[in-house]
Every structure is written in C-alpha cells, then in structure tokens.
Amino acid sequence: MKKIKILALISAVATVFLLLAFFSSLSKPNEAPKTGVLVAAKNIEANVPITQDMITLSELPSEVILAGTLSDANLVLGKVAKSVIIAGEQILQEKLVLAGESKETDLNYAVDPGMRAISIAVDAVSSLSFMITPGNHVDIIAQYEMKSANDQPIQVAKVLAENLMVLAVDSVLAETGKSGLEDATYTTLTLQTTPDQALKLSFSENVGVLRAVLRSPLDETITKLPNVTIDQILAN
Known part of the structure; x- marks a missing residue:
C-alpha cells in the first residue's frame, strides 16, 4: 500500500512538471530566425578607411536585414563610406567604395x-x-x-x-x-x-x-x- 502511494506521488509530481513545461512553452512566442550581419560598432565618418574596430558582427532577425547588407568583413575593411554610417547601422554594399575604383557616377573615388x-x-x-x-x-x-x-x-x-x-x-x-x-x-x-x-x-x-x-x-x-x-x- 505504501509503495503504491509513493508511486502515485511520483506520478503526480511528474505530471505537474510536464504541465508547467507545456504552459511555459505556450507563453513563449517562437523566436524568429537570426542571421549574423555586419553593423557599425561606432559612428563611421565619410571618406575614412574602415578598420576592424569600426564594425562588429550582430545577430539580427531575418526580416529586419536590409538588402545588400554585408556579413564578410573582408568585403568591408579598407573601403570608405560614401556618407556617415551611424553606430548600429547595417553595413550596406552600396554605401562603400574602394579608393581608386569608380562606381556609376562616383568619379571622385576613382581619383x-x-x-x-x-x-x-x-x-x-x-x-x-x-x-x-x-x-x-x-x-x-x-x-x-x-x-x-x-x-x-x-x-x-x-x-x-x-x-x-x-x-x-x-x-x-x-x-x-x-x-x-x-x-x-x-x-x-x-x-x-x-x-x-x-x-x-x-x-x-x-x-x-x-x-x-x-x-x-x-x-x-x-x-x-x-x-x-x-x-x-x-x-x-
């Protein structure tokens, strides 16, 4: 009889934990998938060569990542921003140019x-x-x-x-x-x-x-x- 009561108690405790886990999962919304992209670690001034300390890799939800955002630091380092990039802003390909190369009408960067x-x-x-x-x-x-x-x-x-x-x-x-x-x-x-x-x-x-x-x-x-x-x- 005592053995049956112990088993029943264990079963009840297990049931409570399972119910708590179930309701806890219902209360948490499913997290959106995230992707690592490069963002400005600090304000990046225009026409200044970008160095490693100016950028950082940040995990962002896919739906907020802008088209053309870069994730490979090798595609960013040494290039310059055509305009100011604010800290936390995503690093976009279209905002960068390599000195000595021209893009569309950016003749000044070709010089x-x-x-x-x-x-x-x-x-x-x-x-x-x-x-x-x-x-x-x-x-x-x-x-x-x-x-x-x-x-x-x-x-x-x-x-x-x-x-x-x-x-x-x-x-x-x-x-x-x-x-x-x-x-x-x-x-x-x-x-x-x-x-x-x-x-x-x-x-x-x-x-x-x-x-x-x-x-x-x-x-x-x-x-x-x-x-x-x-x-x-x-x-x-």
Missing part, C-alpha cells in the same frame, strides 16, 4: 590620393577615332605657336604628359567600360593627372591643340622627349 581629374576636349582625330576607352593610358601632345629668337612665329609640338590614365570618356567611367559606349562617339576625355600636369593641360588647351596618343598597357616608360619645331622636322 587616387594626391592626384587630380581633368577633362580635355577631343574629336575623332585627337581621340583615335573614338577608340580610346576608360582604363586606357595615353600621352598628351600639345601643338601651339610661339615666338622664335628673332621674334618670328613658329609651331612647336611638346609632350605635356605621359602615361595618364583615362578615367572616363564623356560620363562613362572605367567601371562601366565599353558597355556604356554603344554610340561610339564622345567629346571629352577625363584624365588622372598630377596637380602640375592639370595646370599645364588647362593652359595648353586654351592656347593650342591637344592630341591623345594611346600607349601599350605593357609600357610604362617615360621618354621625356624634347620639343619639336617645323625647322627640326625639315632639317631631318
């Missing part, structure tokens, strides 16, 4: 630090029949009139700059490439130059004629050729 971007006017002849494309490298020759020692006008050709990278033709950047040149004509080349080269190009375009000379992608030689005059050409 290397310390360099400048300047556009020069071109036509079919000065652009090699519009075959120069973004990413090519060119030399720029200027031809203009100057006075000789006896005050006579002479035509002079001068290599103004060598091995300049073409950042864009019209508004087509290197990131877009040839796919944006369906009509195959354009009126400007945008070149990456030093500040000094930009000054010389700007001045020379106003007083003379500029022509782009396409370079081999395998040739980075700087020739530093002397100026050429018509007398020198005729003499040879």
Whole structure:
C-alpha cells in the first residue's frame, strides 16, 4: 500500500512538471530566425578607411536585414563610406567604395590620393577615332605657336604628359567600360593627372591643340622627349 502511494506521488509530481513545461512553452512566442550581419560598432565618418574596430558582427532577425547588407568583413575593411554610417547601422554594399575604383557616377573615388581629374576636349582625330576607352593610358601632345629668337612665329609640338590614365570618356567611367559606349562617339576625355600636369593641360588647351596618343598597357616608360619645331622636322 505504501509503495503504491509513493508511486502515485511520483506520478503526480511528474505530471505537474510536464504541465508547467507545456504552459511555459505556450507563453513563449517562437523566436524568429537570426542571421549574423555586419553593423557599425561606432559612428563611421565619410571618406575614412574602415578598420576592424569600426564594425562588429550582430545577430539580427531575418526580416529586419536590409538588402545588400554585408556579413564578410573582408568585403568591408579598407573601403570608405560614401556618407556617415551611424553606430548600429547595417553595413550596406552600396554605401562603400574602394579608393581608386569608380562606381556609376562616383568619379571622385576613382581619383587616387594626391592626384587630380581633368577633362580635355577631343574629336575623332585627337581621340583615335573614338577608340580610346576608360582604363586606357595615353600621352598628351600639345601643338601651339610661339615666338622664335628673332621674334618670328613658329609651331612647336611638346609632350605635356605621359602615361595618364583615362578615367572616363564623356560620363562613362572605367567601371562601366565599353558597355556604356554603344554610340561610339564622345567629346571629352577625363584624365588622372598630377596637380602640375592639370595646370599645364588647362593652359595648353586654351592656347593650342591637344592630341591623345594611346600607349601599350605593357609600357610604362617615360621618354621625356624634347620639343619639336617645323625647322627640326625639315632639317631631318
């Protein structure tokens, strides 16, 4: 008899625990699945290279994760934010850019630090029949009139700059490439130059004629050729 009472008591206690567990599970809503994504660990200022201490991996419910949010730190580190990213904000691919690369119309990020971007006017002849494309490298020759020692006008050709990278033709950047040149004509080349080269190009375009000379992608030689005059050409 005593054994039966003990078994009944054990059964009752077990039943109570099972009921408590059941009602406890009913009171807890099912948690939404979470995914690890990168968020800003602190405010990230625009145009500052992103370092490891600026980002952290956070588990967020799938329904609040924005399209384009990154989860791989290797895709973020070293890039810069195009605008301020607030602490806790998800790190979006579209808000980042790697210095030296262009995206759509972000020409300013295509320019290397310390360099400048300047556009020069071109036509079919000065652009090699519009075959120069973004990413090519060119030399720029200027031809203009100057006075000789006896005050006579002479035509002079001068290599103004060598091995300049073409950042864009019209508004087509290197990131877009040839796919944006369906009509195959354009009126400007945008070149990456030093500040000094930009000054010389700007001045020379106003007083003379500029022509782009396409370079081999395998040739980075700087020739530093002397100026050429018509007398020198005729003499040879």
